[in-house]
Amino acid sequence: xxxxxxxxxxxxxxxxxxxxxxxxxxxxxxxxxxxxxxxxxxxxxxxxxxxxxxxxxxxxxxxxxxxxxxxxxxxxxxxxxxxxxxxxxxxxxxxxxxxxxxxxxxxxxxxxxxxxxxxxxxxxxxxxxxxxxxxxxxxxxxxxxxxxxxxxxxxxxxxxxxxxxxxxxxxxxxxxxxxxxxxxxxxxxxxxxxxxxxxxxxxxxxxxxxxxxxxxxxxxxxxxxxxxxxxxxxxxxxxxxxxxxxxxxxxxxxxxxxxxxxxxxxxxxxxxxxxxxxxxxxxxxxxxxxxxxxxxxxxxxxxxxxxxxxxxxxxxxxxxxxxxxxxxxxxxxxxxxxxxxxxxxxxxxxxxxxxxxxxxxxxxxxxxxxxxxxxxxxxxxxxxxxxxxxxxxxxxxxxxxxxxxxxxxxxxxxxxxxxxxxxxxxxxxxxxxxxxxxxxxxxxxxxxxxxxxxxxxxx
Numbered sequence: 001x002x003x004x005x006x007x008x009x010x011x012x013x014x015x016x017x018x019x020x021x022x023x024x025x026x027x028x029x030x031x032x033x034x035x036x037x038x039x040x041x042x043x044x045x046x047x048x049x050x051x052x053x054x055x056x057x058x059x060x061x062x063x064x065x066x067x068x069x070x071x072x073x074x075x076x077x078x079x080x081x082x083x084x085x086x087x088x089x090x091x092x093x094x095x096x097x098x099x100x101x102x103x104x105x106x107x108x109x110x111x112x113x114x115x116x117x118x119x120x121x122x123x124x125x126x127x128x129x130x131x132x133x134x135x136x137x138x139x140x141x142x143x144x145x146x147x148x149x150x151x152x153x154x155x156x157x158x159x160x161x162x163x164x165x166x167x168x169x170x171x172x173x174x175x176x177x178x179x180x181x182x183x184x185x186x187x188x189x190x191x192x193x194x195x196x197x198x199x200x201x202x203x204x205x206x207x208x209x210x211x212x213x214x215x216x217x218x219x220x221x222x223x224x225x226x227x228x229x230x231x232x233x234x235x236x237x238x239x240x241x242x243x244x245x246x247x248x249x250x251x252x253x254x255x256x257x258x259x260x261x262x263x264x265x266x267x268x269x270x271x272x273x274x275x276x277x278x279x280x281x282x283x284x285x286x287x288x289x290x291x292x293x294x295x296x297x298x299x300x301x302x303x304x305x306x307x308x309x310x311x312x313x314x315x316x317x318x319x320x321x322x323x324x325x326x327x328x329x330x331x332x333x334x335x336x337x338x339x340x341x342x343x344x345x346x347x348x349x350x351x352x353x354x355x356x357x358x359x360x361x362x363x364x365x366x367x368x369x370x371x372x373x374x375x376x377x378x379x380x381x382x383x384x385x386x387x388x389x390x391x392x393x394x395x396x397x398x399x400x401x402x403x404x405x406x407x408x409x410x411x412x413x414x415x416x417x418x419x420x421x422x423x424x425x426x427x428x429x430x431x432x433x434x435x436x437x438x439x440x441x442x443x444x445x446x447x448x449x450x451x452x453x454x455x456x457x458x459x
Contacts (some may be wrong), residue, residue: 036108090330104307107275116296118281132285134278158370163397170398
């Protein structure tokens with residue numbers, strides 16, 4: 001009964017707040033004069049240039065700006081990037097994939113604003129670490145109660161996201177004969193080990209696994225798409241035709257038009273890219289030797305990286321024709337079957353390798369983000385309790401129904417993204433809060449703001 005009620009609310013009401021988040025991201029993109037496009041040269045330069053600064057103080061508590069990018073990518077790039085587009089296409093039709101594309105593009109501007117504010121308002125501790133996250137600018141610009149509400153709701157959201165990661169990985173590994181109990185135990189043990197080691201250990205691990213999993217996954221999907229390149233025009237046409245179709249497309253049982261595309265495409269895009277959620281602020285706040293503008297540009301790379309993986313997943317599903325097979329199951333097993341057909345020898349192993357890295361990286365990233373929120377809520381107490389609850393969430397998620405897991409996650413995300421997105425829009429329109437061009441950082445007015453920032457950091 002409760003499950004049916006959740007599904008009813010999800011299908012008919014829950015698409016509205018996600019549509020509002022999308023509209024807000026468009027507004028911020030226009031306000032920033034499309035910073036996600038203008039900053040592309042700067043973004044690539046920062047990603048590929050060699051580090052110029054050596055760490056002298058606070059090394060154990062901070063990471064490099066590029067490591068912050070990898071940590072944030074590890075948090076965002078997870079099983080949701082594989083399963084999310086598949087579930088979205090299955091429940092919302094091919095138009096849902098178009099929702100992924102546009103939401104990722106406009107969401108990049110939101111990521112820039114979030115991280116810019118996080119760096120501007122973070123506080124430096126006596127041990128050299130930074131106290132950051134969205135709570136800092138919510139506290140300073142609005143009220144501490146809003147920061148507390150955000151921290152509490154985000155801590156719960158991180159638990160539900162970890163459950164979703166465990167759910168899809170358990171489904172995949174169970175098909176290979178590995179019990180869900182073993183999957184849950186392995187994930188819990190490794191995640192706790194990494195989290196206890198702090199941000200430095202997390203950054204060191206993400207520096208190694210994120211580039212590998214990103215390259216391996218993109219290479220496999222691009223190969224499959226290239227083999228089916230002749231149907232790409234048809235696929236893109238179908239995506240946008242289904243997006244604006246008020247009724248289902250003949251012969252496609254899952255295409256329900258704009259509402260379904262928004263409900264599942266935009267909802268999954270928000271989950272995958274974390275648009276408006278504010279979680280990008282946690283790893284980026286730990287970056288040393290950086291400016292608010294530079295780290296905000298790095299956040300754009302995070303959002304685009306997530307969007308690229310989601311797009312490649314969706315195009316792989318649609319160009320291969322797997323989504324049209326009668327009785328097809330729209331979860332990660334569909335992708336496993338595609339890899340097995342195109343890479344008979346090692347295809348399934350590619351997915352298992354990437355899935356383990358994706359799920360592991362995301363769960364430990366969620367655990368780190370959630371721990372920061374938990375400490376803010378409890379005033380730096382009982383961190384061990386959050387680690388224990390995270391382990392429980394992983395176990396529960398591994399045995400739940402796919403649609404139920406992702407529906408519950410959507411309900412958990414609303415108390416986070418709605419008030420935070422409203423705050424971001426307000427701050428984005430305050431010219432004294434966010435700079436949208438690097439030259440603005442050298443203006444006399446900005447020098448005044450930097451002085452104010454140092455005052456904030458010392459309080």
